[in-house]
Amino acid sequence: MLTVEGLEVAYGDLQVVWDVSFEVPEKSIVAILGPNGAGKTTTLLALMGLLQVKAGLATFKGGSLIGIPTHLMVERGLVMIPEERASFASLTVAENLELGAYTSRARPSLKRTLDEVYATFPRLAERRSQRAGTLSGGERQMLAIGKALMARPELLILDEPSLGLAPIVVEHIFEVIEEIRDRGVSVLMVEQHLEMALGVADHAYILEMGSIVADGTSSQLAADQRVQEAYLSL
Amino acid sequence: MPRGVAIVAGFVLLGSLVSLGVTSDSQRVLTLAIQTMMLAALASSWNILGGFAGQISLGHAVFFGLGSLITRELWLSGTALPLAVAAALAVTAAAAALVGVPMLRFRDIYFAIGTLALGVAVFITVGNLRPRISSLSAETLRNYDFTGPYFMTLGVLVVTVVVSLWLKRSKLGLGMMAVREDEEAAGATGVNAFFHKMIAFILSAVLAALAGATFAYFSVSYFPNFAFSVIWTFEAILVVFIGGVGTIVGPVIGSVFFIIGRDALPTDIDEFQVVLFGLLFIVVVLLMPGGLTEAAQRFLAKVSKRRSPPTKEPTATKGKELV
Amino acid sequence: MTQLILQSVVSGVLVGGMYGLVALGLALAFGVLKVLNVAHGELLMLGGYAAFFAFTVWGLDPFVSLPLVFIAMFAFGVILYFALFRYVTRTEIHTRIKNSLLISFGLVLVLQALAVRFFTADERTISTAYSSEAITIGLVRIPVVRLAGLIVAVVAALLLEWLLSRTRFGRALRATSEDWTRAALTGVDVRRVYLIAFAISAALAAIAGSMISLGYSVSPSIGLGWTLKALIVVVLAGLGSMRGIIAAGLFLGLMESLAAVWLGGQYREVAALVLFLVVLSFRPQGFFGRAHA
Numbered sequence: 060m061l062t063v064e065g066l067e068v069a070y071g072d073l074q075v076v077w078d079v080s081f082e083v084p085e086k087s088i089v090a091i092l093g094p095n096g097a098g099k100t101t102t103l104l105a106l107m108g109l110l111q112v113k114a115g116l117a118t119f120k121g122g123s124l125i126g127i128p129t130h131l132m133v134e135r136g137l138v139m140i141p142e143e144r145a146s147f148a149s150l151t152v153a154e155n156l157e158l159g160a161y162t163s164r165a166r167p168s169l170k171r172t173l174d175e176v177y178a179t180f181p182r183l184a185e186r187r188s189q190r191a192g193t194l195s196g197g198e199r200q201m202l203a204i205g206k207a208l209m210a211r212p213e214l215l216i217l218d219e220p221s222l223g224l225a226p227i228v229v230e231h232i233f234e235v236i237e238e239i240r241d242r243g244v245s246v247l248m249v250e251q252h253l254e255m256a257l258g259v260a261d262h263a264y265i266l267e268m269g270s271i272v273a274d275g276t277s278s279q280l281a282a283d284q285r286v287q288e289a290y291l292s293l
Numbered sequence: 294m295p296r297g298v299a300i301v302a303g304f305v306l307l308g309s310l311v312s313l314g315v316t317s318d319s320q321r322v323l324t325l326a327i328q329t330m331m332l333a334a335l336a337s338s339w340n341i342l343g344g345f346a347g348q349i350s351l352g353h354a355v356f357f358g359l360g361s362l363i364t365r366e367l368w369l370s371g372t373a374l375p376l377a378v379a380a381a382l383a384v385t386a387a388a389a390a391l392v393g394v395p396m397l398r399f400r401d402i403y404f405a406i407g408t409l410a411l412g413v414a415v416f417i418t419v420g421n422l423r424p425r426i427s428s429l430s431a432e433t434l435r436n437y438d439f440t441g442p443y444f445m446t447l448g449v450l451v452v453t454v455v456v457s458l459w460l461k462r463s464k465l466g467l468g469m470m471a472v473r474e475d476e477e478a479a480g481a482t483g484v485n486a487f488f489h490k491m492i493a494f495i496l497s498a499v500l501a502a503l504a505g506a507t508f509a510y511f512s513v514s515y516f517p518n519f520a521f522s523v524i525w526t527f528e529a530i531l532v533v534f535i536g537g538v539g540t541i542v543g544p545v546i547g548s549v550f551f552i553i554g555r556d557a558l559p560t561d562i563d564e565f566q567v568v569l570f571g572l573l574f575i576v577v578v579l580l581m582p583g584g585l586t587e588a589a590q591r592f593l594a595k596v597s598k599r600r601s602p603p604t605k606e607p608t609a610t611k612g613k614e615l616v
Numbered sequence: 617m618t619q620l621i622l623q624s625v626v627s628g629v630l631v632g633g634m635y636g637l638v639a640l641g642l643a644l645a646f647g648v649l650k651v652l653n654v655a656h657g658e659l660l661m662l663g664g665y666a667a668f669f670a671f672t673v674w675g676l677d678p679f680v681s682l683p684l685v686f687i688a689m690f691a692f693g694v695i696l697y698f699a700l701f702r703y704v705t706r707t708e709i710h711t712r713i714k715n716s717l718l719i720s721f722g723l724v725l726v727l728q729a730l731a732v733r734f735f736t737a738d739e740r741t742i743s744t745a746y747s748s749e750a751i752t753i754g755l756v757r758i759p760v761v762r763l764a765g766l767i768v769a770v771v772a773a774l775l776l777e778w779l780l781s782r783t784r785f786g787r788a789l790r791a792t793s794e795d796w797t798r799a800a801l802t803g804v805d806v807r808r809v810y811l812i813a814f815a816i817s818a819a820l821a822a823i824a825g826s827m828i829s830l831g832y833s834v835s836p837s838i839g840l841g842w843t844l845k846a847l848i849v850v851v852l853a854g855l856g857s858m859r860g861i862i863a864a865g866l867f868l869g870l871m872e873s874l875a876a877v878w879l880g881g882q883y884r885e886v887a888a889l890v891l892f893l894v895v896l897s898f899r900p901q902g903f904f905g906r907a908h909a
Contacts, residue, residue, distance in 0.1 A: 109797060133803035141801060147794045150787065158787050162803040210803055349714060351654075351721065395893050402652060402713050403896060406847050409654070413844045414889040421882035523840060527725055534718070564729035571726035578718045579703050 060085045060245050061137075061214055066115035068098070068105040074113070075101050077269045083214060088236065088246040090256040090277075093266035099249040100142060102266070103218055107132060107139050119214065134162045136213035142222060144203040148192030152183055155191050155202055159209025168211060176205040179235065197228035204235060215239060217248040221255060233259050257281050307451065314443045323439040329552040330450040331507050332528060336536070336544035337453045338500035339529040344539035345457075345466055346493035347473025349401070352408030353501055353529055355415045358521030359385045360502025362419070365427055365509035365517070378506045382499050389498035390491070397490045400476070412523055420518035428514035442511035449503045450545075456500065457541050469493050470539075531574045537586030546585055619755040624873040626756050632869020633766030634828060636862035638842050639849035640773060641820030643861055646850065647793045648813040650709050651701055651716035656821050656846060657839030658727035663689050663822025664834035665735055671742045678742055678830045679764075685826050686819045693818025696723075697811050705810055724839060731836035741833040765827035772823060773862045776816075789813060848892045 061083040068076035076098045083089045091099050104110045106117055108129045117124040119137050146155045156176060160169040177184040180201040186194065191202055200220065207215055220236065221229040229252070237259050240246050250256035257263060257277040265273040265286065273286060280286050310326070317323055339353050360381045367377035396407050429437070460466035468489040471479035476486045505520055528551070529544075536547025551570065558566050581588055642656045653659075663685050670681035700723070704716045741747075744761075751758045780786040792799040792809045800806045828834060828842075849868055853860035868888060875887030 107801065129800035130803050130805045139801050141798060147791045149794055150790060154787055158791055158802055161788060395897050399896060405717055407896065410844055410848065410889050410892050413840060414885040417885045418882060527721065564733040567729035568726050571722045574722040575719050578715055
């Protein structure tokens with residue numbers, strides 16, 4: 060579904076992503092794991108056209124992504140939830156969700172998707188007329204995911220979905236992510252929280268200092284001596 | 294340019310300007326030279342606040358105007374010129390300190406808006422309070438000589454450039470530049486941001502007033518509020534950006550370019566000069582943020598690189614494209 | 617004395633409506649694009665001339681030409697965006713503000729000079745058959761053309777409010793002004809939003825110009841003064857609240873008028889400056905939405 064080959068990204072003279080390749084097959088969860096500053100978020104932003112790509116290829120459903128404006132990617136079904144959650148503080152929950160279906164791809168099914176989202180997150184239905192800025196961290200993440208679902212994604216990208224959330228909330232969010240995959244949406248997520256991510260991912264890549272250093276199925280990686288030493292002890 | 298060469302070049306330039314003042318009796322040449330030096334001084338004074346300390350003031354004309362207003366009124370009512378100028382500088386310094394207290398608490402855009410508000414309000418108020426044109430007496434006019442204004446302007450320019458040079462090397466100037474780069478970070482390393490901005494503001498205002506004093510001494514007649522007109526602010530900012538913001542020579546080079554360029558254009562259609570320079574300014578801000586100085590440096594670097602083998606190829610990367 | 621004060625209150629409120637109307641467009645451009653267009657007053661001036669010439673050349677009543685002026689300046693806004701502001705919006709927010717300030721400062725001079733060249737420096741006022749009519753209530757006289765200006769201001773503010781809160785595009789506008797990256801990730805074509813917001817801003821300036829050339833007067837140099845009033849209003853209102861802007865405009869107009877009564881007309885401008893400094897001093901971080909950053 061998504062194939063990335065030899066991606067390189069630089070901020071001015073400072074290159075932070077080197078020759079990164081990975082792929083996300085249909086109906087699966089793929090995780091990119093690695094410590095802070097490994098270049099995970101940079102990779103995602105470049106993929107979404109928010110940072111300039113220095114070199115490399117990226118194709119989504121057979122079409123190239125390089126040089127395409129961000130909003131057109133959303134139109135094609137590639138939807139990303141940034142680390143700082145994607146909702147707008149000054150808009151209400153309902154306004155945020157409706158805005159989520161901004162693309163012409165998603166607009167016709169707005170009502171139906173909205174019901175689905177409210178069914179997945181009853182909490183959001185309760186708070187529909189509240190401004191997003193007044194929500195708790197967990198609720199904001201639910202809203203972010205709900206808003207992304209409103210865009211009817213085929214591939215959902217999440218940047219650090221567990222960041223800053225209580226363990227019980229994280230568990231809920233990961234359950235939802237699996238549910239989304241089971242409904243036929245592919246998921247690409249970036250995580251520092253290795254154990255949690257390996258628990259749900261079908262396949263994972265380890266990114267260090269801007270390069271992929273290991274990859275495999277979750278069980279392979281979880282069993283890998285090096286990975287265990289480097290991360291699981293943390 | 295090595296420092297020695299720069300110093301020699303500076304003295305050669307100064308020497309030729311002095312001899313020009315002594316030998317030339319072409320009114321046109323002297324007028325152009327006075328205008329250029331006055332603008333260079335005004336621009337350099339803006340550059341201290343805007344270039345060194347990074348505070349974009351849109352109300353700089355207030356201090357130019359204040360210097361000219363006080364000098365002119367005192368001088369025409371019989372005070373000796375040096376005394377009149379001294380009084381003007383003192384009052385301007387006090388006014389700047391007073392206005393600086395609220396203004397300098399504003400960051401970036403608020404400072405720009407605040408100073409613009411100050412500039413417009415003072416311009417209109419002076420127009421209301423001093424509506425009549427200020428002219429030299431017939432007697433003064435009969436004995437009018439370009440030499441006095443010429444050397445006064447030259448002196449003012451030298452003072453301004455020397456102050457800028459000193460500032461650029463001093464601890465005070467370094468503090469200002471630290472504030473320009475990042476006010477919070479500067480504060481964290483122990484630089485008192487408000488103090489440095491205040492010193493830059495007062496210095497900049499006093500030097501602008503000095504330029505204004507030369508205007509008062511040089512001009513035959515003008516409406517008092519003309520010296521407060523936003524056009525002065527604009528010309529100062531324009532030449533600073535054309536020359537190179539934050540540099541010593543930038544404002545001077547920019548002024549020469551501006552005054553000579555304006556003189557070369559047909560004078561019967563004043564408005565087109567403004568249009569042309571306005572557009573030039575826009576282009577410079579958009580495309581050459583370093584101005585002529587940086588463009589020249591880049592050119593020189595290219596030339597010298599061709600002679601010596603390149604040590605390190607800089608990676609060509611475009612600025613981060615946002616949308 | 618009472619009559620003088622009452623009359624001052626009324627004219628202050630009337631001119632305050634204009635301040636609000638001018639500020640509306642300025643706030644929109646700043647809020648959405650994060651560009652500070654100090655040439656906003658020059659766009660107003662152009663709109664004023666458009667209405668004036670539509671009246672003198674084609675005999676069009678300013679209320680008839682209002683939609684035409686709106687469309688013409690909308691188009692001019694599109695041109696300005698593509699020629700200048702587009703480049704500014706590609707930079708990071710901090711540089712964006714500084715560069716837009718400098719560029720529009722240059723634009724002020726260019727448009728002023730062109731106006732002097734083509735329209736002469738004379739002051740112009742549209743004088744219609746109803747220009748001298750007034751409603752008299754007790755001792756207070758309300759000129760109809762100025763009252764009409766106030767009404768246009770209120771209607772424009774209501775329409776804008778409706779656009780922002782009730783339409784899909786308005787939501788995209790608000791989203792973009794809060795965070796353009798997230799808006800893009802939501803599927804909003806940010807550049808298109810920028811373009812339309814800037815064009816609406818220019819068109820709103822022109823509407824104000826129309827009403828000003830009817831109730832007051834236009835000349836090539838009026839721009840900066842109006843821009844300044846608009847900036848003060850924007851700061852008073854706090855950005856993001858389009859509702860607050862008309863109210864802040866009325867407040868500024870009122871304060872100026874009263875200051876002119878107490879201190880004498882020469883100090884009218886100083887009152888605005890002091891008001892501005894006082895408000896800004898109590899909210900030094902300002903109202904331009906740092907809270908979201």
